[in-house]
Amino acid sequence: MTLAAPAPLALKPLDPAKFRDADRTAKGEPRARVALKRLETLWVNTGTLCNITCLNCYIESSPKNDRLAYISRAEVKAYLDEIAAQGLGTREIGLTGGEPFMNPDVLGILEDCLSGGFRTLVLTNAMRPMQRHAKALLALRERYGDQLALRVSIDHYGPAVHEAERGPRTWEPLMKGLRWLGQHGFNLAVAGRKLSGEAEGAMRAGYARLFAELGIPLDTQDPSRLVLFPEMDERVDVPEVSTGCWAILDKHPDQMMCASSRMVVKRKGADGPAVVACTLLPYDPRFELGGTLADSRKVVPLNHPHCAKFCVLGGASCSA
Known part of the structure; x- marks a missing residue:
């Protein structure tokens, strides 16, 4: 069966009274908050430039969007050194973009992360920017094995969607x-998106046929090997998350991404990188936590539609 691209849905626009106050929801209830329990994963945004333009990219990556500039090898190394100096026990470094393989320092960044003992995950579209580094990637695979992981974005198992x-x-x-x-045995995962409206079981079966x-x-069937992300649009209405929602939803703050991860970004024109609460909120100044990992140990109010849609209600995480 060939699936056509999904038709746009008529969705209720976001209530402008929501997600305005860091402490209270629009109903006046105390807003849910998440403390950093342990920095398990440090994400690095390598820059928002990408070789393609997707219709609904949450970070608006494109061949022209350089709002987040290319981060340098030295700037990333400073954060790796801070992890070591503070004994943070971080196990994973994730590289995201844009397309990470467009960053001219990406191979040096990978070398520093891998030689530092970190599991290193690269989110990529596996297109020409990655392919032109084939020889270097094979060398890293030979030296570090499955410590180097790549998660390839395949939005659907069929080409039309x-x-x-x-x-x-x-x-x-x-x-x-x-x-x-x-063919070369890389530690491989795939990220799909729930674009087609199919049931999750049907989607996993479709991807299984493709990989076969x-x-x-x-x-x-392994959710760490095939990650199916919920769709996000901050203009669409979604419930706010109050402290009372944890018990109602049978969830705990420690399950949220911002309890175990942070992301480093470098804004165009900025003097240096900054640490933000998570991968989904690189532009919102309310979620910028400082310039160092020590600065970023702040409690994060879940004051954005992505917090509710992706993390709390969607149960999703960018980490493995």
């Missing part, structure tokens, strides 16, 4: 990169 989101002529270059990663055709032994 995928290209409706990512643009025409994006499917075949992606397939070329994916086959190459599989490609000869890639990826277990699509």
